[in-house]
Amino acid sequence: xxxxxxxxxxxxxxxxxxxxxxxxKKVHLVFGDAFHKSIEVLLSExxxxxxxxxxxxxxxDKTQLSVDEINDWANLxxxxxxxxxxxxxxxxxxxxxxxxxxxxxxxxIESFLEDPFTKEKLPLITKGKIDRLTTSENILExxxxxxxxxxxxxxxxxxxxxxxxxxxxxxxxxxxxIAYIIVTKQRTPQIQILEANYTLDDYSKLFADxxxxxxxxxxxxxxxxxxxxxxxxxxxxxxEVLTT
Numbered sequence: 261x262x263x264x265x266x267x268x269x270x271x272x273x274x275x276x277x278x279x280x281x282x283x284x285k286k287v288h289l290v291f292g293d294a295f296h297k298s299i300e301v302l303l304s305e306x307x308x309x310x311x312x313x314x315x316x317x318x319x320x321d322k323t324q325l326s327v328d329e330i331n332d333w334a335n336l337x338x339x340x341x342x343x344x345x346x347x348x349x350x351x352x353x354x355x356x357x358x359x360x361x362x363x364x365x366x367x368x369i370e371s372f373l374e375d376p377f378t379k380e381k382l383p384l385i386t387k388g389k390i391d392r393l394t395t396s397e398n399i400l401e402x403x404x405x406x407x408x409x410x411x412x413x414x415x416x417x418x419x420x421x422x423x424x425x426x427x428x429x430x431x432x433x434x435x436x437x438i439a440y441i442i443v444t445k446q447r448t449p450q451i452q453i454l455e456a457n458y459t460l461d462d463y464s465k466l467f468a469d470x471x472x473x474x475x476x477x478x479x480x481x482x483x484x485x486x487x488x489x490x491x492x493x494x495x496x497x498x499x500e501v502l503t504t
Contacts, residue, residue: 262386263418265473268489273482274498282497287329291336292404294319295443296391298344299402300365302351303392312344339445343404346449357453358437363394371429375467376460382470390423397436399423405442414440414456418466424456425463434458 265272274280298316301307320340322333354360370387374380392400401420403409414420420438427435442452476482484495 262422262470262473265477266418266469268484268493268495269476269482270484271493271495271498274495277482278498280498280501282494282501285326285329287325287332287336290324291320291340291445294321295340295343295404296402298340299347302344302348303361303365309344309348312348313341316340316344336445339447339449342447343443343445343449346451347443350451354441354453358398358400358439359394359396360392360398360400362396363392363398365392366390367393369393369423369426369430371426373425373429373467373470376428376463378464380467382467383474386422386426388419388422388426397427397431399427399435399438401438401440403440403442404445406445408444408450408452409440409442409454411454414454417456420456421458421462421466424458425466428460428463 261272261276264275294316297319298312301312301315302309317337320333320337322330325333351360355362367390368387369390370385372384373382373386390399391402392398394400399420401423417440420440424435424438438456438458440452440454440456442454444450444452489495
């Protein structure tokens with residue numbers, strides 16, 4: 261929820277305080293979940309490419325979708341299979357670089373987080389689910405995307421900062437590597453690897469940001485970010501619901 265508030269306090273308010281429901285378009289969420297499960301099969305000890313494709317077909321279930329999403333579903337089915345094949349091709353390199361084949365998928369991590377310098381703690385436990393935590397202590401996040409990411413984005417991604425921070429709290433040391441593995445949803449899928457490196461200074465700043473968010477929530481401050489705000493943010497969708 262820290263990430264949601266940081267992204268847009270107004271949308272956070274509508275979702276978690278006012279509890280307004282948005283009409284959901286789930287096709288990309290269901291696709292992402294199905295793709296993740298197929299990759300888990302590929303990375304399992306006895307998983308095969310055929311089993312991965314079968315898992316994708318089963319999990320990318322059109323009965324979970326609305327009627328107006330069926331065309332999107334039909335277009336994404338062959339793309340998903342191509343992405344699985346591409347990932348299979350890259351597993352030897354990913355294993356060489358990150359030991360991806362040895363580890364746990366969907367690995368939960370949690371901690372009471374503290375400033376690494378002052379030792380002040382946040383007043384609530386923080387938890388998250390790492391896509392792949394390898395035995396060589398690498399944190400790997402698998403993402404699907406319409407195109408490649410801007411490498412600069414990793415500096416501002418709170419998700420992996422939290423994971424690195426929690427890992428440091430629990431183990432007393434930094435993870436070996438933190439990396440995003442991005443698979444593009446294109447006719448010719450590409451795999452992009454972006455590593456993220458965080459320091460104790462980064463975690464101390466994140467602590468201060470989280471403490472500030474808690475204070476603002478307690479004070480009832482849910483304004484939109486002061487800088488440029490994208491017109492596709494959910495806050496505008498919530499307001500459309502309120503005015504209809």
